[in-house]
Amino acid sequence: MASVPKKKAKPQKPENHERWVISYADLLTLLLATFVVLYASSQRDRHKADEVAKSFLQAFQGMPPAITTPTPTGSRGVLQHQDSAVPKPKETPGASKLPKTMAHQLSDSMQTLQALQMKLSALFQPMIEKHQMTVTSAPLTLTIQLDASVLFPSGEADLTPQGTALLKQVAAGFVSLPDGFRIVVQGYTDNQPIATAQFPSNWSLSAERAVTVVALFVASGVQGEQLAAEGFGEFSPVADNSTDAGRAQNRRVVVVVHAPDPAQK
Template sequence: MDMRPNMKVKKKANHERWLVSYADLMTLLLALFVVLYASSTQNKVKIQEEEQSIIHAFHGTPITIQSHSGNSGVLQHQPSPIPKPVEHPAPRPPPHVPQQISRQLQQEMAQLQAMQLRLQSVLQPLIGQKQVTMSAQPLTLTISFSASTLYNSGQATLSPPAKILLTNIAGKLKDLPDQFSMVIQGYTDNQPIATPQFPSNWSLSVERAVSVVTLFVAQGIDGTRLSAQGFGEFAPSASNATADGRAQNRRVVVVIRAPAPSDTANDASGGK
């Protein structure tokens, strides 16, 4: 017979069970914030691809060429010619364009269209004589001057009438926002030139472009918005086999470009 006293074992209460529920709650909150962060983080690669698509749609494929700024000297002769710029039809803009960029594009296109109308009123007599041509893409305005309109044969000094004409044009171009850039391009025919001042068509084409840049700077256009490019004889717009074709190839082109959407976004964000 068991004579031991009947003893009841009393279990100690667990006062820390709330930690389990608390840990579960923290885990769920952590998972929630991870999901929220992942869904709110922008895909930078995708955004860059969209920006490049927009730039290509409105500006066309960039051209890799030799360029000199307005204060540069003569472009030296190169052993291989610069390829002719290839014109590509502007594709449709991407379907999903951020609203801010879309508004900026519309504003820039409207500014270029207004500038085109203002310049047409000045250049219309020369356009009628086929001494000047104008063409436009959504964010690019191109003005092509026959070299005979601006210079004497074989020279890069602007004639007095040309200075008056370009001064009038510069006064209107100053009204464009500072983000708009202007590229001055010089072209020649394939007739060789070898003078003490111009040893090649390269030097003649660049000096003609630089003379326009210099005049624009003198009229108050910021030099940081300007650049000069020389193509020499290697980017003809017509056949050099005829006198009329060679006359068309001797030209100076002013290309006015609106800022790329990526540049606009950087300016709006303070460069961050």
């Protein structure tokens, strides 16, 4: 019987030691795509932030702010790009100077109010600690709130000696305010009815108290054109009138100092 010839074994292919190159190339491709997405996202967010900032400035100043374009710089990262010239926006004569003028005026006004707040807070710290007086500020206003009991006898609009001395010290800080600042004195009462020959209502009592404070400020050297008096009676409470403590908080005199509005210049 003839023997069957054995099949020759197929020669094995040599092991490919370069397969890692394919995986490495895939990794580089993914990294490149990731950096492209991150770069595009950062550019988009930066422009959105610029638009948000522009909107805030426009709302605060009442007009569009001057636009400044940053000088482009070349990238040092994975993506290299050619810098291109950015066209400058056309400016009307004097348009770029107005926002700077407004910014300087706002800065000066805010510094004036901050200095006045620090002076009054230090001067009346004992009263502030006793919650008889508060001094608070916003960017363009300073608010001084006083308990009516510190200034007036109950149901009257004549200042006590203590109230007169206190308000003269407050007025001393107002005398140095620049032109354009306005000082509004507001009177408030609780909801307990009053009906006297002098004051037929809480409204008349609150208004007369505000006028009394304004008259003292004028006598102390504050310019009359800077002053105004308002009476609110019982209609703007800050606490519950159903308790003695709440009614005491509602009986108050509020002095609001307004910085000049630069948009009105």
